[in-house]
Amino acid sequence: MLNGTVVSKQRFPSPNPHVLLHIVEYMVDGLRVKGLLAEPVANGRYDGFLYLRGGIKSVGMVRVGRIVQFASEGFVVMAPFYRGNQGGEGNEDFAGEDRYDALSALRVLEQHSKVDEDNIHVFGFSRGGVMALLVAELSDTVRSLVLWGGVTDMVLTYNERKDLRRMMKRVIGGSPNKVPEAYKWRTPLYEVDRISCPVLLIHGVQDENVSVQHAYKLEEELKKLNHTYEAWYFEGFTHYFPPRENRRIVHSLTSWMKKHSSLSQV
DSSP, X not given: OOTXXXXXXXXXXXXXXXXXXXXXXXXXXXXXXEEEEEEESSOXXXXXXXXXXXXXXXXXXXXXXXXXXXXXXXXXXXXXXXXXXTTOSSOOOSSSTTHHHHHHHHHHHHTOTTEEEEEEEEEEETTHHHHHHHHHHHOSOEEEEEEESOOOOHHHHHHHOGGGHHHHHHHHSSOTTTOHHHHHHTXXXXXXXXXXXXXXXXXXXXXXXXXXXXXXXXXXXXXXXXXXXXXXXETXXXXXXOHHHHHHHHHHHHHHHHHTOTTOOO
16 A cells, blocks of 8 residues: 555544544555544645654653644644554654654645645654654655754764663664764755755754754754745743743744645735
């Protein structure tokens, strides 16, 4: 079966009566991978929203409330769990082959009856930043790209996060000194010129999980290319924003996405 083919769809309880939730199982290179799909109950044509989570395995798993929050802004949202999670086949490998889980999830959105396939946006949080960049580099159909506290450089992550080094060595095959090509393959900074859509960077300057240097490095590459982008830096914030600010920024970033949509009336 083709990548992105949905093979099963199961209703999931939604905390919002205006948003319908499903657990979907879809094909990726012969594997059955799972994800969460959220859509407005009302009929209509909507922009698609590919939500790429951070963490690995049970750490940073997709949260229902977060997905519903974005769907409530008027999007059909697809959030892959990545291979090997929540009953899906395969093994997650931290922006390795599992990048195709994200790319195939984009195909799921393109085939959705309520989605305008020309208006699909990609959002990456934390480790999902690398995944989002890779999707935007691998697909020329992405309408806009948002990174929130997003990783952009895997070597920088290895150097900054001593607590992740054992996991990264195990999953990636060693340290950056031992397997430099494996880290380079997972670092999309080297092919930013392949991104054709506008980019929005959101980052807390006090972030200790993913330092603001990740955003600065990407911004530097975007500047060199004269690429269309915006950067929203927040001086007092860390990796996690206060709830009130979080809600405000969600509304602002989804409004920014819609500005770049052909469905927008703005």
